[in-house]
Amino acid sequence: MTMYGDIERVLWTAEEIVARISELGGEISNDFQRFPSPVVLVGVATGAFIFLADIVRNITLPIAVDFIRAESYGSGTKSNGAPIISCDLKLDISGKHVILVEDIVDTGATLSCLISHLKSKGACSVSVCTLLDKPARRRVHFDLIGEGKFYRGFECGDEFVVGYGLDLAEIYRNLPYIGVLKPEKHN
Numbered sequence: 001m002t003m004y005g006d007i008e009r010v011l012w013t014a015e016e017i018v019a020r021i022s023e024l025g026g027e028i029s030n031d032f033q034r035f036p037s038p039v040v041l042v043g044v045a046t047g048a049f050i051f052l053a054d055i056v057r058n059i060t061l062p063i064a065v066d067f068i069r070a071e072s073y074g075s076g077t078k079s080n081g082a083p084i085i086s087c088d089l090k091l092d093i094s095g096k097h098v099i100l101v102e103d104i105v106d107t108g109a110t111l112s113c114l115i116s117h118l119k120s121k122g123a124c125s126v127s128v129c130t131l132l133d134k135p136a137r138r139r140v141h142f143d144l145i146g147e148g149k150f151y152r153g154f155e156c157g158d159e160f161v162v163g164y165g166l167d168l169a170e171i172y173r174n175l176p177y178i179g180v181l182k183p184e185k186h187n
Helices: 014-032 049-056 109-120
Strands: 007-012 039-045 063-071 084-087 097-105 125-133 150-155 178-181
Touching: 007 014, 014 049, 014 125, 014 150, 039 049, 039 109, 049 063, 049 097, 063 109, 084 109, 097 109, 109 125
Parallel strands: 039 063, 039 097, 097 125, 125 150
Antiparallel strands: 007 178, 063 084
C-alpha cells in the first residue's frame, strides 16, 4: 500500500517548496535584523512542524522557537469554525516580536484566535508566516499586531491539499510535496 497513488496532482514540488522557503527566510532575516532581541517563531502544531524546521534553517538571525496547538478540524476536512488552544506556549513572549508559523491559512478563524491570544500574552508584534494561503476561503478578518507582516509561501486555490506537513486525519504529512487528494479519498 502506498499513499502516492492517492494524489490527483502535485501543486508544488519539493524543489519549488525549498526555493520559496529560502526566499521567505531571506525576507524575514532582512525585516527583523533591526530588532535587538531574538524573534520568537511559534509553530502551530502539528501541521507546521516540517515548514517550521525548514524556515528556521533559512533565517540568519538569533531566534527562539516554541509551539502552540490550536484545533478546529478534528479528523474531518472542514473546519468546525471554533478553534481552541489545546497546548500553550512555554516561552514568555512579553515584549517580544513573534512570528506565527502556519502550514495553511484558510478561514482565518484559527489565526485570529492565535493572534488575539499572543497579544494577551504581551507580544509587542505578531507576524504570520504561512506556507499556503487560501484567501478564497477567508471568513474571519485578522489584524496583525504592531509592526507585524504577513509572509506567504504560495497562494492556494479552494482545494483540499496534503503533504509537507498538511494532513487528512493525520495521514499524508510526510509527502515531500503538496498535492491535491483524489476526490474519493476525502469525500
